[in-house]
Amino acid sequence: xxxxxxxxxxxxxxxxxxxxxxxxxxxxxxxxxxxxxxxxxxxxxxxxxxxxxxxxxxxxxxxxxxxxxxxxxxxxxxxxxxxxxxxxxxxxxxxxxxxxxxxxxxxxxxx
Amino acid sequence: xxxxxxxxxxxxxxxxxxxxxxxxxxxxxxxxxxxxxxxxxxxxxxxxxxxxxxxxxxxxxxxxxxxxxxxxxxxxxxxxxxxxxxxxxxxxxxxxxxxxxxxxxxxxxxxxxxxxxxxxxxxxxxxxxxxxxxxxxxxxxxxxxxxxxxxxxxxxxxxxxxxxxxxxxxxxxxxxxxxxxxxxxxxxxxxxxxxxxxxxxxxxxxxxxxxxxxxxxxxxxxxxx
Numbered sequence: 628x629x630x631x632x633x634x635x636x637x638x639x640x641x642x643x644x645x646x647x648x649x650x651x652x653x654x655x656x657x658x659x660x661x662x663x664x665x666x667x668x669x670x671x672x673x674x675x676x677x678x679x680x681x682x683x684x685x686x687x688x689x690x691x692x693x694x695x696x697x698x699x700x701x702x703x704x705x706x707x708x709x710x711x712x713x714x715x716x717x718x719x720x721x722x723x724x725x726x727x728x729x730x731x732x733x734x735x736x737x738x
Numbered sequence: 739x740x741x742x743x744x745x746x747x748x749x750x751x752x753x754x755x756x757x758x759x760x761x762x763x764x765x766x767x768x769x770x771x772x773x774x775x776x777x778x779x780x781x782x783x784x785x786x787x788x789x790x791x792x793x794x795x796x797x798x799x800x801x802x803x804x805x806x807x808x809x810x811x812x813x814x815x816x817x818x819x820x821x822x823x824x825x826x827x828x829x830x831x832x833x834x835x836x837x838x839x840x841x842x843x844x845x846x847x848x849x850x851x852x853x854x855x856x857x858x859x860x861x862x863x864x865x866x867x868x869x870x871x872x873x874x875x876x877x878x879x880x881x882x883x884x885x886x887x888x889x890x891x892x893x894x895x896x897x898x899x900x901x902x903x904x905x906x907x908x909x910x911x912x913x914x915x916x917x918x919x920x921x922x923x924x925x926x927x928x929x930x931x932x933x934x935x936x937x938x939x940x941x942x943x944x945x946x947x948x949x950x951x952x953x954x955x956x957x958x959x960x961x962x963x
Binding site: 643645646648651652654655658659662665666669677678681682684685688689692693695696697702703705706709710712713714716717720721724725728 | 760761764765768769771772773775776779780782783786787790791805809812813816817819820822823824827830831942943946949950953954956957961962
């Protein structure tokens with residue numbers, strides 16, 4: 628963390644990293660390709676893994692948008708920590724909700 | 739701030755230099771996006787809970803979403819994310835005209851997205867597929883749409899999630915379009931260039947988040963039943 632805060636100070640005249648046009652276009656192509664895959668995969672029945680497949684692909688797409696379109700790949704660590712923190716606490720919320728629901732004996736149970 | 743010409747932006751006095759100002763502004767936007775993720779995330783967790791409790795209800799409900807509309811809107815939003823990123827890229831490259839075109843294209847995509855959303859909403863309202871207690875499904879119209887399907891009593895719950903999640907997302911699209919309009923006007927005035935484009939970058943981050951949320955909403959509402 629100490630490293631990241633000093634980052635914004637040290638590079639007073641630092642040039643911003645400019646991502647090449649080609650990279651943006653290939654990321655867009657990849658996103659469209661993954662969207663097609665998502666739609667096709669939805670037609671196949673993976674049983675219990677239907678949601679895992681769909682949201683797995685969605686997460687790959689999200690990763691591409693975050694790292695390239697939103698420049699996180701070339702950004703300072705602090706911004707990555709900020710966004711990582713929100714995702715972490717979302718998973719904490721998710722985890723405890725699931726824990727509650729799967730440990731109930733029945734709908735009316737308050738165990 | 740308002741007098742800035744490319745390269746001649748003067749940073750506010752409480753910053754060490756222009757870079758410090760740029761990084762702080764961006765950090766502020768990321769912190770705001772953090773709250774956005776937690777807000778949308780709460781709705782996703784609620785969806786997961788009720789989906790787990792009443793799987794049949796969600797299975798029937800999801801039969802009323804049209805994958806063609808959803809997929810088209812996904813492509814439209816992904817393309818708008820590309821043009822938004824290009825808007826920033828052309829500001830960095832000092833190509834003002836191309837930046838203006840890219841930003842304008844992003845707004846056009848917003849209109850297309852909301853247009854398709856309008857078609858979806860009016861169709862659902864026509865069938866009486868309203869949220870919660872307001873549900874007033876017209877049996878004949880529904881039968882014509884999905885055939886003989888037993889509609890659960892509490893199907894309104896599904897449409898509460900549908901309208902709430904896509905509605906709040908849609909409001910974000912509208913706000914994003916307004917913000918892009920604002921930076922578009924400022925770009926036309928020649929206020930942004932390689933030396934200063936912070937507002938374009940900030941608005942861009944917001945727009946990409948709107949795209950990110952849709953990337954998850956699409957499989958959630960249109961594909962997984």
